[in-house]
Amino acid sequence: MTAFRSYPIIGAVLAQFAALALAVGLRLMLVDRLDPDMLVWLALAAQCLTAALVTKLLGLPVWWAWIGLLFPVALGLALNAGTLPAWPFGVAFVLLALVFSNTARERVPLYLTNRQTTEALAKLMQQRGARRFTDLGSGLGGVVRSLDGEGRRARGVESAPMVWLISLLLSKLQGRGLIERQDIWEAEIGEEDLVYAFLSPEPMPALYEKAKGAMKPASLLVSNSFPVPGVEADEIWELPDRRGTRLYLYEMKRDGGAG
Structure with missing residues (x-):
């Protein structure tokens, strides 16, 4: 599996x-x-x-x-x-482009985080006293809306136009979370306590390098399902969901690196 x-x-x-x-x-x-x-x-x-x-x-x-x-x-x-008629195919193409336009450029498909993972992230933030959270590639923004509040500020970064618009509207309706339309590689993460990503194997080395160069000491990079190749995670959380989800935790060290 x-x-x-x-x-x-x-x-x-x-x-x-x-x-x-x-x-x-x-x-x-x-x-x-x-x-x-x-x-x-x-x-x-x-x-x-x-x-x-x-x-x-x-x-x-x-x-x-x-x-x-x-x-x-x-x-x-x-x-x-x-x-x-030709028009249904044109409409379908436009909709696919609006939803998946970032896949080829960022090498990141649309994955949706399940409830058990969201609960684990909330527990992790509570354990570490984390107050600032960013979801890189936040999709429909469910994680962001769930974690925002109670003294925490949660932000989502999404570049696919339709996905971003839906998540922005849901965030506004619920009054929870901040949704930004931005490339994940351009997102500022220097002040975040916890950065979460559910991407794919392809971008993980580059994301890890970005985190090492930008995130503050003792902050945490959390990857859902996809470890950083050649880098040992500080912790691995195995969740009791049907997918057998694993969260790979990488803590930024005092020397600017990571474990």
Whole structure:
């Protein structure tokens, strides 16, 4: 399961192949019993639902389950594009760009932090007496809104336009947290007590170097699921959630470095 958390696309592809095998088997069993059009719709439904279920069973983030559910439908529409109007594909492209426009540039997909992880971060801040928190790549801002208040200031940094706008509106409605639209590499983190990131394996070395050069002594960099290659974490928190989440804790040392 660890490999799937590090490279979720592998799990997503495997889920589609598993679902395809089931859909083909179902179609072969029912080919002489059902109307051809009904059989196509039944096979498509089986493909979508099975892919989403397998994705969840592999412990991937919830948004990958949505991709598993909708991908077969999108593929079917694309294969029949000649009989469909062009505007739905244009709308879909714009929406995808607004949500995932930062993925190629920052090498950071959209991961959503679960409730157990948020509770662990709140406990960690309480233990350390931390008052300033930043979530780099804050997504929909759930962690920021949960941790803000009670003497704590929580900030989220997000660059994808649609995701940032939704998280900003939710923050304003609830009156909790500060959401900034900014590249994670340009974000100021020098005054933060705890910086949290749920990114991907690719940017972790660069993020660690950024933290070492910018964060104050005794502050903490926390990475969800993805350790810094070649660097031993000061602590590893294993959470009792379904994903088996691990939080890697890196404390900034007095000499400006980290453990």
